Amino acid sequence: MPARPRTQIFLASTLYGAATLAAALDADLFPPAERRLLLIANNAATPEVHPALDAMPGFARLRDRFDGVLSWNETIRPFHPGGWSPRPNDVPLWERHLRLLWELGDDQVELAVESIQVNPAMALAQLFPDAPIDVYADGLMSYGPTRDKLDPLIGTRIGRLLHLDLVPGLTPLLLTEFGVVPQVVPAEAFTKVLAELADHSAESGDLAGVPEGAALLLGQYLSALSILTPQEEEELHVKMVRGAVQRGHREIVFKPHPTAPARWSQLLEREAEKLGVALTVLDRPVIAEVLYQRARPALVVGCFSTALLTASAFYDLPVARTGTSLLLDRLTPYQNSNRMPVTLVDALVPDLADRRPRPRTHATPADVGPLVSAVGYAMQHQIHPQLRPAAERYLATRLDPYTRRYFKRRRLTALALPGAIPSQLSFIPRNAALRRMARRARAVQRRLKQRRLKKWSAA
Numbered sequence: 001m002p003a004r005p006r007t008q009i010f011l012a013s014t015l016y017g018a019a020t021l022a023a024a025l026d027a028d029l030f031p032p033a034e035r036r037l038l039l040i041a042n043n044a045a046t047p048e049v050h051p052a053l054d055a056m057p058g059f060a061r062l063r064d065r066f067d068g069v070l071s072w073n074e075t076i077r078p079f080h081p082g083g084w085s086p087r088p089n090d091v092p093l094w095e096r097h098l099r100l101l102w103e104l105g106d107d108q109v110e111l112a113v114e115s116i117q118v119n120p121a122m123a124l125a126q127l128f129p130d131a132p133i134d135v136y137a138d139g140l141m142s143y144g145p146t147r148d149k150l151d152p153l154i155g156t157r158i159g160r161l162l163h164l165d166l167v168p169g170l171t172p173l174l175l176t177e178f179g180v181v182p183q184v185v186p187a188e189a190f191t192k193v194l195a196e197l198a199d200h201s202a203e204s205g206d207l208a209g210v211p212e213g214a215a216l217l218l219g220q221y222l223s224a225l226s227i228l229t230p231q232e233e234e235e236l237h238v239k240m241v242r243g244a245v246q247r248g249h250r251e252i253v254f255k256p257h258p259t260a261p262a263r264w265s266q267l268l269e270r271e272a273e274k275l276g277v278a279l280t281v282l283d284r285p286v287i288a289e290v291l292y293q294r295a296r297p298a299l300v301v302g303c304f305s306t307a308l309l310t311a312s313a314f315y316d317l318p319v320a321r322t323g324t325s326l327l328l329d330r331l332t333p334y335q336n337s338n339r340m341p342v343t344l345v346d347a348l349v350p351d352l353a354d355r356r357p358r359p360r361t362h363a364t365p366a367d368v369g370p371l372v373s374a375v376g377y378a379m380q381h382q383i384h385p386q387l388r389p390a391a392e393r394y395l396a397t398r399l400d401p402y403t404r405r406y407f408k409r410r411r412l413t414a415l416a417l418p419g420a421i422p423s424q425l426s427f428i429p430r431n432a433a434l435r436r437m438a439r440r441a442r443a444v445q446r447r448l449k450q451r452r453l454k455k456w457s458a459a
Contacts, residue, residue, distance in 0.1 A: 005034040007107040010066070011124055013041045013081075015056045015287055016306075017114050017138040019197065022062045023189040024136065024162050033110070036065070037102065041072040041081040041120045045224070050258065056285055057206050058197035070102060072120055085123040094127050112136055116158065116175075117147050125154050135175060136162040136185075139306040142172040143372055144340030145380035150178070164190060166309040167344060167365045173376045177383050187314055198293035206284050212295050214251035214280070215244040218288060218302035219264070221257035227330060227338070234264055236323045238271050240301045243322060243352035245275050249299060253280045255288060292317060301352055303327065304338070304345040312349070320352040321345050325405060334411045335379045343375050343406050344368065370394045371406065378411055395419045 008030060012018040018038070024030060044050035053059060054069055063069065075098070076084050086094050099105065109131040113121035116135050125133055135158055142163045155178040163172055165184045172182050201207050217240045222228045228236065237254070244252055254268055265281045272279035282291075288307040291297060292315040300311040303323045311317040324346035331339050347363040363371060374394040377387035395407070395418040404419070412420035 004106060004108040006031075006110065007035045007037065007104055008033045008110045008112065009037050009039050009070075009124070009128075011039045011041060011072070011111070011113040011121055012053060013043045013114065013120075014138065015053060015059065015197070016289075017136070018053055018059070018062050019193045019287075019289075020136055020138045020162070020164065020185060020190065021112065022065050022193045024185050025065050026193065027186050027189040029162060029183065029185065030112070030134075034107070035067045037068045037070055038066040039070045039072050039124070043082050043120075047073055047080070051285060057204060058200040058290070061196040061200050062193070072124075075101065081120040083119065085119050086126055091126060091129065095129075098127060110134075112162075114138060116154065117150065122154070125157070129153070131157070133158045134160045134162060135180070137172065137174060138164070140166060140304075140309060140341035140344050141337055142174045142182075143167065143170060143344060144337060145173045145376045145383055146175055146177065147335070147337040147380075149383060150175075152178075164310075166306065166313050167348065167368065168313065169365055170369055170372065173340075173372065173384065191314055194287075194289045195293055197287070198290045201286055201290045202294055206286050207290070207294055210253055210280055210282060210291065210295050211251045211278070213298045214253045214295070215247070215249035215299040215301060216288070216291055216295070216297035217241065217244065217252060217254045218300065218305045218307055219254065219256040219260055220303055220305055221260040222303065222327075224257075225338070227327060230261075232326075234267055236303065236326075237264060237268055239322055240352065241268055241271050241275065241277075241279070243320070244299060244301055245277055247299065247320075247352075247355055249277070251278045251280075253282055253291070253295070253297065255282045255286075255291070258285055289315075302345075304342040306341065308345055308349055319349050320354075321349040322352040328405050334408055339379060340372070340375060343371065346405070347371060370398065371403070375406055378407060378415060378417070381415055392418055 010021050012021060040053045042050065042052040052071070052073070072081055109128045111124060111128060111131045112134045113124060114136055115121050116125065116133070125131070133154070142161065155175070158175055158178055158180050161172055161175050161180050161182045162185050163182060165187060217237065219237060221233070223230045223233045241252060252272060254265065256265055265283070269279055269281070289310055292311055297317060300308060300317050300319045302308045302321060304321065304327065308319045308321060312319045324342050327338075327342045328346065331342065347368055348365065370390060371394065373387050373390040377384055377391040381388070395412070399419045407419065409420060412418070
């Protein structure tokens with residue numbers, strides 16, 4: 001019986017992700033296939049007014065790696081990619097529909113997706129229940145634990161985690177509960193793909209007016225994630241400008257998030273004018289790595305953007321961060337998947353306020369592993385119970401006024417970990433009788449609160 005043709009479907013939502021896939025293909029990290037299809041998902045809150053991946057500058061340079069380009073938004077219209085998944089009973093019908101629509105026939109389908117924990121990757125994996133899955137990671141979240149407990153019917157189908165070596169020597173935690181093998185996408189292949197994008201931007205004039213050797217500020221639009229208020233994020237950007245000026249930079253480039261309000265740029269322009277420095281706002285959809293290639297900024301400043309580590313690890317550019325202390329305190333719940341990126345940037349990237357000739361960092365890539373294990377266990381102790389000894393060891397020996405910022409006392413108390421409460425009371429979390437008393441006291445408090453609310457509403 002002849003072997004079934006093989007079709008590989010690559011799901012991507014960002015140019016950075018598509019560049020990661022292109023680098024993996026150039027490095028022969030995927031086996032040969034009869035067809036390779038790029039499935040594009042536009043995950044913007046309002047996809048109708050934001051350009052999709054295939055409309056981004058430079059996409060044409062990546063296009064020839066694939067035999068065809070499909071739109072997930074068009075496939076499931078009018079539903080949003082981030083909010084739609086098939087009903088279990090409809091999966092066979094949907095798979096049959098997609099095989100007809102995408103001309104897959106009886107092909108053996110293989111999937112390569114990003115962010116498997118959420119839609120649209122989860123929906124695609126459900127629609128092809130027999131397809132093996134590779135997950136590729138295009139950011140620092142790969143070093144953190146899986147944000148939610150995955151259905152074993154999905155998790156056991158995942159063979160590899162393809163990731164960039166943003167923190168040399170650090171092994172990702174993502175999907176390790178299923179024994180998924182991490183595989184590094186070679187930095188040489190990735191930077192070569194980015195050089196193609198940079199050449200396109202230079203030829204098309206996307207970088208016209210961008211000065212070389214300036215300080216580059218990266219916006220992230222954190223208020224859209226309800227992490228900061230719009231006012232706090234505006235102040236964060238202003239702090240970036242002031243910090244860069246205090247470090248002696250007289251030319252500044254601000255790269256706002258594509259969906260951020262235009263008024264933020266106007267606020268920075270007023271601040272730059274007050275400080276007497278030249279500010280260039282890059283309002284064209286160019287990824288930061290293109291600027292690294294062409295403009296060679298003298299300093300890259302951000303909050304916890306993956307681009308900070310890309311600048312440092314792949315382009316040897318000076319980097320600085322600001323706002324991470326606020327975010328470590330603000331992120332809720334503790335399991336928030338942004339916690340690991342914020343932790344890594346806070347530990348590995350110098351503070352913008354540190355103006356010494358050689359600013360110090362709290363950790364180096366070589367010794368950040370124990371911190372990642374401790375934070376990863378505190379985030380998802382049920383998924384990674386084997387990390388408890390490492391977490392206890394780190395907290396018992398390395399907890400100090402600085403490292404305490406990475407942990408919440410309430411979280412440590414709930415997990416009965418060192419550092420939760422004063423040592424003379426350390427027996428309390430393990431004392432069953434006292435824990436029962438605490439639960440009863442909380443129940444009484446809840447009942448009293450409910451009674452007060454009833455009286456207030458009756459009045």
